[in-house]
Amino acid sequence: MTSGSKHRGDGFSRQRGYTLLEMLIVMAIFSLMLGFAVPSLRSSSAAGTVKHAEAVLVSAFREARARAVATNQQAGVRLDLTANRLSQGPAFSAADAEILGDQSLQIQLTTARALVAGESDGAIVFFPDGTSSGGRVILQSGSAISVVEVDWMTGMTRISTGDAANAGGGRDG
Numbered sequence: 001m002t003s004g005s006k007h008r009g010d011g012f013s014r015q016r017g018y019t020l021l022e023m024l025i026v027m028a029i030f031s032l033m034l035g036f037a038v039p040s041l042r043s044s045s046a047a048g049t050v051k052h053a054e055a056v057l058v059s060a061f062r063e064a065r066a067r068a069v070a071t072n073q074q075a076g077v078r079l080d081l082t083a084n085r086l087s088q089g090p091a092f093s094a095a096d097a098e099i100l101g102d103q104s105l106q107i108q109l110t111t112a113r114a115l116v117a118g119e120s121d122g123a124i125v126f127f128p129d130g131t132s133s134g135g136r137v138i139l140q141s142g143s144a145i146s147v148v149e150v151d152w153m154t155g156m157t158r159i160s161t162g163d164a165a166n167a168g169g170g171r172d173g
Contacts, residue, residue: 046104046141046142046143046144047141047142047144049101049102049104049105049141049144050101050105050139050140050141050144050145050146050161051144051146052100052101053084053100053101053105053107053139053146054139054146054148054159054161056086056098056100057077057086057100057137057139057148058148058157058159060077060086060088060098061077061124061126061148061150061157062157063088064076064077064088064124064126065126065130065132065155067126068126068127068128068130068155069126069128069129069130071128072128073128074125074126074127074128075088075125075126076088076115076123076124076125076126077123077124078121078122078123079107079109079121079122079123079124079137080120080121081107081108081109081119081120081121081122082120083099084099084100084101084102084103084105084107085098085099085100086098086100100139101139101141104141104142105139105140105141106138106139106140106141107137107138107139107140108137108138108140109122109135109136109137110135110136110137111123111124111133111134111135111136112125112133112134112135115133115135122135124150126155127155130154130155131152131153131154131155132150132151132152132155133150133152134150134151134152134153135149135150136148136149136150137149144161145161146159146160146161147159147160147161
């Protein structure tokens with residue numbers, strides 16, 4: 001008697017599929033791949049946070065410098081290091097403040113002593129002739145680091161990232 005399914009002599013049917021051992025090996029390989037992927041995603045997220053804050057900061061500095069020259073009046077950028085926010089204009093309104101990044105972003109500001117208000121507040125001011133008070137902002141999230149410097153004599157920004165920040169190398173902006 002013949003039927004559509006093949007039977008072995010011991011009563012078990014022969015079906016195609018994966019064994020438990022094969023499934024465990026595949027799961028182990030996926031676990032290893034995931035173990036390598038997650039840390040790299042975290043570091044790229046930290047780098048993205050720093051790059052975003054860098055872009056916002058440089059844009060604000062350039063805008064303030066241009067406004068000071070165009071209006072023939074001082075213009076500044078105020079940084080609130082506790083809340084990771086920046087604001088512009090004469091009033092430095094908290095309502096108009098722009099968020100630089102989440103709480104994983106650490107910001108350090110070096111500027112003229114007269115422009116520091118407490119331990120977590122400071123500003124960089126631009127003058128009508130294009131010069132500035134000068135300053136340096138260090139942005140760090142995880143292992144990603146960026147340094148944005150504002151030259152006091154020209155008011156121009158200079159950006160350094162990673163190890164180049166410690167060596168003083170960078171790009172002008």
